[in-house]
Amino acid sequence: MSDAAPPHRLVTVAGARNQAEAEFIQGLLREEGVPSLVRRSAGFDVPDFLAAGPRDVLVPRAALPAAREILMQAELLGPPPAGPVVAPVRLLAGLVAALAIGALAVWAATALLH
Numbered sequence: 001m002s003d004a005a006p007p008h009r010l011v012t013v014a015g016a017r018n019q020a021e022a023e024f025i026q027g028l029l030r031e032e033g034v035p036s037l038v039r040r041s042a043g044f045d046v047p048d049f050l051a052a053g054p055r056d057v058l059v060p061r062a063a064l065p066a067a068r069e070i071l072m073q074a075e076l077l078g079p080p081p082a083g084p085v086v087a088p089v090r091l092l093a094g095l096v097a098a099l100a101i102g103a104l105a106v107w108a109a110t111a112l113l114h
Contacts, residue, residue, distance in 0.1 A: 022055035
């Protein structure tokens, strides 16, 4: 069995700050024939927010290249990152490790001075 996701699986193509911005992006995609879906971003899926809060704009995986191109032409999406993106958890782990090493060095230096 293949590890690749099916072409109809939805993937996030853009993020919007609110519902109006998400609907604007969705309209641009619709004009070019790219189907899309808007959903509340994780953590903001509370109905009390009404139209406020960030939204994710999703498209079928097969339409992702076309959607990215449309949004790049509209200057709503920058080019993809050149290098690998560091996961936030990995970045946090690195910072904690560096802090621990620094604290250990300070402790060792003070222990040697006394």
